[in-house]
Amino acid sequence: MSAEVIKQLQEAVQFSPENVPLRLHLAQVLLQDYQYIQAEEQYRKVLELSHDNIAAQLGLARTFYHQQKYSVAIVVLEQLEHQEPDNFDALLLHCRILVKENSLEAARDLYQHMLQLNPGFRDETLDGIFRMPQQQYSAAAEDEEDEEIEKIFTLEKPEINFNDVGGMTREKQEIDLKIIKPLQFPDLYKAYGKKAGGGILLYGPPGCGKTYLARATAGQIQAEFINVGIHDVLDMWIGNSEKNLHSLFELARQSKPCVLFFDEVDALGANRTSMRNSGASHLINQFLSEMDGIAANNDNVLIIGATNAPWSLDPAFRRPGRFDRIIFVAPPDQEGREEILKIQLRNKPTEDIDYRAIAKVTAGYSGADLKAIVDLAIEDKLMEALQKGIPQPITQKELLKAAKTHKATTREWFNTARNYALYSNEAGLYDDVLKYLDIKK
Ligand SMILES: Nc1ncnc2c1ncn2[C@@H]1O[C@H](COP(=O)(O)OP(=O)(O)OP(=O)(O)O)[C@@H](O)[C@H]1O
Ligand SMILES: [Mg+2]
Numbered sequence: 001m002s003a004e005v006i007k008q009l010q011e012a013v014q015f016s017p018e019n020v021p022l023r024l025h026l027a028q029v030l031l032q033d034y035q036y037i038q039a040e041e042q043y044r045k046v047l048e049l050s051h052d053n054i055a056a057q058l059g060l061a062r063t064f065y066h067q068q069k070y071s072v073a074i075v076v077l078e079q080l081e082h083q084e085p086d087n088f089d090a091l092l093l094h095c096r097i098l099v100k101e102n103s104l105e106a107a108r109d110l111y112q113h114m115l116q117l118n119p120g121f122r123d124e125t126l127d128g129i130f131r132m133p134q135q136q137y138s139a140a141a142e143d144e145e146d147e148e149i150e151k152i153f154t155l156e157k158p159e160i161n162f163n164d165v166g167g168m169t170r171e172k173q174e175i176d177l178k179i180i181k182p183l184q185f186p187d188l189y190k191a192y193g194k195k196a197g198g199g200i201l202l203y204g205p206p207g208c209g210k211t212y213l214a215r216a217t218a219g220q221i222q223a224e225f226i227n228v229g230i231h232d233v234l235d236m237w238i239g240n241s242e243k244n245l246h247s248l249f250e251l252a253r254q255s256k257p258c259v260l261f262f263d264e265v266d267a268l269g270a271n272r273t274s275m276r277n278s279g280a281s282h283l284i285n286q287f288l289s290e291m292d293g294i295a296a297n298n299d300n301v302l303i304i305g306a307t308n309a310p311w312s313l314d315p316a317f318r319r320p321g322r323f324d325r326i327i328f329v330a331p332p333d334q335e336g337r338e339e340i341l342k343i344q345l346r347n348k349p350t351e352d353i354d355y356r357a358i359a360k361v362t363a364g365y366s367g368a369d370l371k372a373i374v375d376l377a378i379e380d381k382l383m384e385a386l387q388k389g390i391p392q393p394i395t396q397k398e399l400l401k402a403a404k405t406h407k408a409t410t411r412e413w414f415n416t417a418r419n420y421a422l423y424s425n426e427a428g429l430y431d432d433v434l435k436y437l438d439i440k441k
Pocket of ligand 1: 164165166167168204205206207208209210211212213306307308332340343366367368369371
């Protein structure tokens with residue numbers, strides 16, 4: 001939304017301050033433009049004029065949600081639900097907030113209620129969180145627990161290594177120095193009084209290769225890879241099975257060398273204060289001490305975490321020996337994009353491809369976006385081959401066409417990250433984000 005439109009709306013509202021639909025429209029536009037504080041102000045004014053306005057209540061709750069003021073958001077939603085118990089948008093937002101607050105049981109009940117109201121509805125994230133029924137844990141007998149753990153967290157030996165990762169030179173180098181070399185030359189590190197251990201936290205916009213790089217790290221040193229979604233860990237908490245968390249770290253120790261990868265760590269590290277009453281803080285403390293244990297014993301277990309929201313992470317996670325190296329995984333640069341395209345098209349029939357030209361028109365695209373472009377181009381070609389009956393190589397034409405259809409998906413992330421980088425950049429944590437955005441401090 002352009003600043004011009006907002007300005008015009010603001011002027012119009014000044015002219016007729018009592019015009020509820022107009023003000024509501026301004027609020028909506030501000031919300032879409034990520035201006036949460038300003039949107040909050042406008043929604044509040046609408047509610048002063050029209051107390052029961054459902055749209056304004058919902059909008060206000062949304063602004064709170066985006067500012068992570070979850071408890072006030074719930075207060076507003078409860079009032080709304082009192083007037084309109086089956087307002088689906090309100091219930092969905094409510095459910096997401098409960099997840100953020102780790103009230104997972106309540107969230108699950110609510111989600112089930114929503115599915116009753118609207119059986120066709122599916123929310124991928126919520127589905128992912130609730131995928132594991134609680135019974136699975138309570139039913140598991142004690143001695144079956146280890147087996148259970150292995151079922152939930154599968155060990156894999158990744159077949160990719162650093163050669164399959166395009167660009168990311170700096171990230172690979174950091175991982176090499178910080179966690180691979182200490183593993184290969186423990187005595188050397190000891191001689192210099194440098195302690196091995198500690199974890200690496202990768203953060204950045206979606207699709208830029210965090211998970212992929214972690215997997216390739218394991219492949220690089222032929223280690224086992226355990227991919228742990230933090231929501232799985234939170235599910236353990238629902239199942240009252242704290243022992244499982246310990247077993248997970250044990251499993252990693254028994255399978256060394258091993259890369260233990262924690263995805264969405266922010267879900268676990270979300271300010272402990274907001275979890276204080278939920279019982280989950282318990283689990284977090286246990287998680288931290290398990291991590292300290294790994295660091296202390298130099299156990300040949302490498303810990304890598306990933307998050308899209310590093311600002312939600314409790315600072316306790318960043319202490320030495322824990323996630324003490326934090327790396328920004330940016331969208332690939334020109335050279336990185338060329339390499340990723342080459343990797344994605346490797347072993348596929350191609351003809352006359354000007355990688356540089358495609359990389360030029362895809363600035364800001366993530367690795368996943370580039371993969372999507374290649375997939376689109378292949379589909380295109382496949383259709384043609386089916387029609388004509390002869391297979392044909394993929395060419396520049398389909399790739400450029402696909403780049404026009406599929407746009408970069410990293411922009412929204414930077415809209416949020418920019419604010420944190422500008423206004424809560426403690427200890428220069430987000431300097432790399434500022435550098436990427438070309439903002440001078
Ligand atoms: N540097 C890269 N080289 C080759 N392929 C890449 C690269 N980066 C991303 N990809 C491709 O994009 C896909 C998505 O990347 P990945 O899942 O690792 O992103 P992510 O940063 O973990 O995203 P999210 O934050 O959504 O979890 C990968 O499976 C891979 O196919
Ligand atoms: Mg990922």
